[in-house]
Amino acid sequence: xxxxxxxxxxxxxxxxxxxxxxxxxxxxxxxxxxxxxxxxxxxxxxxxxxxxxxxxxxxxxxxxxxxxxxxxxxxxxxxxxxxxxxxxxxxxxxxxx
Amino acid sequence: xxxxxxxxxxxxxxxxxxxxxxxxxxxxxxxxxxxxxxxxxxxxxxxxxxxxxxxxxxxxxxxxxxxxxxxxxxxxxxxxxxxxxxxxxxxxxxxxxxxxxxxxxxxxxxxxxxxxxxxxxxxxxxxxxxxxxxxxxxxxxxxxxxxxxxxxxxxxxxxxxxxxxxxxxxxxxxxxxxxxxxxxxxxxxxxxxxxxxxxxxxxxxxxxxxxxxxxxxxxxxxxxxxxxxxxxxxxxxxxxxxxxxxxxxxxxxxxxxxxxxxxxxxxxxxxxxxxxxxxxxxxxxxxxxxxxxxxxxxxxxxxxxxxxxxxxxxxxxxxxxxxxxxxxxxxxxxxxxxxxxxxxxxxxxxxxxxxxxxxxxxxxxxxxxxxxxxxxxxxxxxxxxxxxxxxxxxxxxxxxxxxxxxxxxxxxxxxxxxxxxxxxxxxxxxxxxxxxxxxxxxxxxxxxxxxxxxxxxxxxxxxxxxxxxxxxxxxxxxxxxxxxxxxxx
Numbered sequence: 001x002x003x004x005x006x007x008x009x010x011x012x013x014x015x016x017x018x019x020x021x022x023x024x025x026x027x028x029x030x031x032x033x034x035x036x037x038x039x040x041x042x043x044x045x046x047x048x049x050x051x052x053x054x055x056x057x058x059x060x061x062x063x064x065x066x067x068x069x070x071x072x073x074x075x076x077x078x079x080x081x082x083x084x085x086x087x088x089x090x091x092x093x094x095x096x097x
Numbered sequence: 098x099x100x101x102x103x104x105x106x107x108x109x110x111x112x113x114x115x116x117x118x119x120x121x122x123x124x125x126x127x128x129x130x131x132x133x134x135x136x137x138x139x140x141x142x143x144x145x146x147x148x149x150x151x152x153x154x155x156x157x158x159x160x161x162x163x164x165x166x167x168x169x170x171x172x173x174x175x176x177x178x179x180x181x182x183x184x185x186x187x188x189x190x191x192x193x194x195x196x197x198x199x200x201x202x203x204x205x206x207x208x209x210x211x212x213x214x215x216x217x218x219x220x221x222x223x224x225x226x227x228x229x230x231x232x233x234x235x236x237x238x239x240x241x242x243x244x245x246x247x248x249x250x251x252x253x254x255x256x257x258x259x260x261x262x263x264x265x266x267x268x269x270x271x272x273x274x275x276x277x278x279x280x281x282x283x284x285x286x287x288x289x290x291x292x293x294x295x296x297x298x299x300x301x302x303x304x305x306x307x308x309x310x311x312x313x314x315x316x317x318x319x320x321x322x323x324x325x326x327x328x329x330x331x332x333x334x335x336x337x338x339x340x341x342x343x344x345x346x347x348x349x350x351x352x353x354x355x356x357x358x359x360x361x362x363x364x365x366x367x368x369x370x371x372x373x374x375x376x377x378x379x380x381x382x383x384x385x386x387x388x389x390x391x392x393x394x395x396x397x398x399x400x401x402x403x404x405x406x407x408x409x410x411x412x413x414x415x416x417x418x419x420x421x422x423x424x425x426x427x428x429x430x431x432x433x434x435x436x437x438x439x440x441x442x443x444x445x446x447x448x449x450x451x452x453x454x455x456x457x458x459x460x461x462x463x464x465x466x467x468x469x470x471x472x473x474x475x476x477x478x479x480x481x482x483x484x485x486x487x488x489x490x491x492x493x494x495x496x497x498x499x500x501x502x503x504x505x506x507x508x509x510x511x512x513x514x515x516x517x518x519x520x521x522x523x524x525x526x527x528x529x530x531x532x533x534x535x536x537x538x539x540x541x542x543x544x545x546x547x548x549x550x551x552x553x554x555x556x557x558x559x560x561x562x563x564x565x566x567x568x569x570x571x572x573x574x575x576x577x578x579x580x581x582x583x584x585x586x
Contacts, residue, residue, distance in 0.1 A: 001471065003462055011461045015417060016424075016441035017454055027455050028515050032409070033462060035516055039406050039475050042482075049477030050484055052305040053532020053557075054292045054335040061331040073196035077428035091426050092437045 001037065002030060098123040099261035100579040103168055103318040104346050106264060110157055110167050117153035117167030121146050121211050124169045128213065128262050131584070137235040137247070137256035139174045140182050141214035149211040156209065163209030165325050171263035173254050174215035175222055176202045176309070177298040181212075185300045186220045186230035189429045189448030199298025200330045201267060201309045208325035213263050217253025220450045221420065222274055222302045225521045227252025228509055229452040237282055237506050238583050239547055245506040248278025254312050255282040261580025265313035265322050269299060271306045272408050273501075273525025276537035279312055280501035280550025283539050283578040285319045285567065286312045288525075290557050291532035292337035294323075295330030303415035304335075306408075306529040314578050316538060316568040320344040323560065342560055351565035352389040360386055360566070361396035361494030369402070369523065372504035374543035378574075379500055379551055382540045385573040386498075386566075396490035396497065400482050404527035407483070409519055410463045410476035411530070416453075417460025423448060455515065484531040488556070496566050497554040500524050501537040505547035524552065534560045538567040539576045548576060 003011075005021075008029060012019045019027075075084045083090035098120055101109065109115045125143045132138055146169060153167040177183050177195035184190045198206070206212075219229040227249035228234035235253045237245040238260035247256035251268030258266050259282040268275035270288035279286025287310045294309040301307060311322030320342075327342040352358055362383070371379075387393055425431035425444035432443040449457070463472035490497065501524060528535040534557070537550040551570065555563040 001468065007465075008458070008462070011458055011465065014465075015421070015457050015461050016438060016445060017449070017457065018442040018446040019454065019458075023451075027451065027458070029455065029458055029462070032455075032459055032515055032519075036406050036410055036459075036463070036472060039403060039410070039479055040471065042400065042403060042475070042479055044475060044478035044482065047478040047481050049474050050481035050530075051477055052335060053484065053530070054305075054337065057338055058334055059338055060334070067197075070196065074427075076196065077193055079425060079429065079431035089427055092433070092440045094437055 003033060099127050100581055101264070102315050103165065103264055103313060103321050104315070106168065113157065117150040117157065117211065118147065120167060121150035121169050124213055124262060131260055131262060135236050135238060135256045135260050135262065136233055137217055137253045137260065137262055138171065138214040139184055139186060139217050139232050139253065142181060142212050146211050146213050153209055153211065163207070165205070165321060166209030167211060168209070168264050169211040169213050170205065171213055171216040171254055171257040171266040172202055173218055173251055173267050173269060175218060175269055175300045176267060177300070178202055178212070178215065181215065183215065186218045186232055187448065187450070187453070188231045189423050191231065191430065193428055197298060200295035200332060201299065201326050204326055204328060216257055216266055219250035219252070220453050221300065222250040222269055222271055223416070223452050223456055224249045225277060225518050226509060229450050231450060234509050236509070238580070239282065239506065241584065244509050246281060246509050248281035248506065250274035251312060252278045255279055255284055258284055258312055258314060259578065259580065259583055261584070265311060265318055267326070268310055268312045270308045270310055270529065271302050272412060272522045272529050275310045275312060276501050276525050276535060276550070276552060277521065279537045280548070281506040283548030283576055283583065284312055284314055285316050285536065285538050285571065286310065287319050287323060287536040287564065288528060288534065289323060289327065289560050290534045292335055293327045293340045293342060293560060295333040295336050297330055297332040301419040303412040304419060305415060306412055308529065316564055316571050317346055317348060319536070320348055320564050321346050348565050348568050350569065351562060352386065352391055352569050356390060358391045358496070359494040360391045360393050361490055361497040362393060363401060363497060363499050364395050364397045365399070365401045366499050366524070370503065371500055372543070375500050375504060375549050378541040378549055382551060382570050382573055383498070386569065389569060394494050396493055398483060398486040398490060398527065400479055400486065401527050403479055404483055404530055405519065405523055407476040407479040408522065408526040408530060410472050411480065413456040413460035414464050414473050415460070417457045417464065420453065420457055480530045483527055487531045487533055491556040496562060499552050499554065501550035501552050505543045505545060505549060528554055533557050534563045536563050536567045538570045539574050539578065540570060541574045542576055548578070
């Protein structure tokens with residue numbers, strides 16, 4: 001199925017990437033999607049989808065803290081350092097005054 | 098010294114005929130000489146390497162050596178390394194310094210390896226030529242004047258090992274990213290069984306396909322690296338509970354002395370167009386296996402040629418959700434915009450290269466409510482059919498062999514469409530969908546003097562048998578992949 005320009009624009013909005021109309025045209029998304037359509041012809045009736053090949057027993061570990069007190073380490077890579085001294089992530093303003 | 102394999106270097110270190118510091122310095126010199134030209138490293142860590150080497154020499158002096166003690170390696174820059182910049186070859190993570198160590202790199206530290214640096218790759222491992230890297234493409238050391246690709250996405254790793262700028266390297270293989278570049282550079286590369294090596298701390302591309310694995314100059318070396326990298330990890334929920342791989346560095350023959358082995362050839366690949374060289378070398382190696390007593394049978398994986406389309410639905414879908422974490426808030430690049438949404442949009446537009454954006458867009462398209470069933474779930478069903486076909490095939494044979502690529506390394510300036518690039522993964526993606534082990538091993542040199550590789554594929558957790566057969570092929574092909582031969586000095 002082909003996606004309209006409008007749908008593709010919607011997808012860029014969903015993944016929050018600024019892509020110009022010209023760039024979107026040049027990215028060949030349509031030709032890739034068209035090629036993916038060939039899978040539609042395969043009869044998969046009754047086949048269970050396989051989402052991960054690790055279908056062995058997947059044990060859960062105990063829900064305990066293993067590496068505590070890492071606040072400084074975690075804040076070290078923040079792009080906006082203004083909140084670091086108070087132990088916060090500083091993010092762009094979300095609400096109006 | 099840079100021509101030594103791991104096996105030889107370990108022997109010489111044990112004899113004390115060389116020291117870990119001497120060996121490391123030889124590699125650091127080589128990196129100084131060729132590192133920029135080959136562009137195989139994004140970050141080099143010579144100080145850390147010399148410190149690691151001094152500690153290794155102490156252990157040799159005390160007789161308390163580790164399995165890979167003193168081996169100078171390159172780490173694909175997708176593995177988080179504590180205190181050392183880890184970029185995924187993306188502008189998004191250009192200045193990211195992790196405060197944690199990936200399980201695989203920690204396992205290699207625990208085995209006594211020495212970190213020479215972080216190897217170049219395609220951005221977030223998305224590509225086949227390593228030229229989607231924000232830091233420019235690494236170059237293939239073979240016929241260096243021709244500016245050929247070292248393959249991708251682990252192209253920095255293969256360029257470094259083939260050029261003698263590391264004794265071995267780590268890679269990750271989501272759709273062929275270890276096997277294809279290994280084939281392009283005359284190296285051995287192994288995509289282990291999914292679940293054998295932990296993905297924890299390895300920057301995620303497509304979580305159900307991503308598989309860390311080793312790249313080296315010989316099958317024995319790959320086995321030694323894998324034995325250090327593999328193992329169960331509580332921090333990776335898909336890590337196999339009993340994951341382990343052990344070797345003493347001397348793989349046992351799986352053929353000869355009347356041993357019985359059934360080797361399968363995939364019928365559906367017979368009609369795929371490959372170069373005359375690849376066809377000839379593949380047939381020669383099959384003839385060698387037969388002469389060693391292998392019984393060669395034809396097996397069918399009916400939907401294997403559809404694996405590519407299924408892969409290019411599943412991998413972008415998983416990528417689009419994995420890469421949603423890069424929002425410019427807690428780490429990585431931030432480009433300020435008008436409010437939070439505009440900041441996200443500007444950050445991702447500037448931080449991600451075009452191929453990453455393309456795959457995120459395709460992934461979002463195939464996961465959208467109107468196409469989820471039609472594309473994503475259909476691909477997941479085809480994936481099951483392919484995995485089941487491999488299972489049935491392994492009831493008729495022990496292992497499967499097939500080409501690693503259609504031809505030799507192409508020039509970096511080849512102008513291919515996205516679909517033409519994707520088609521290069523034709524021989525490799527199905528094994529990722531099925532989660533089964535596959536190694537690429539050199540099968541000879543083409544007429545143009547460049548190496549070609551073929552794959553050995555096995556059922557889940559048959560990693561040892563895969564490498565045992567690969568070793569027979571390596572011996573039969575007998576190519577000279579010493580860095581001084583490849584680079585002529």
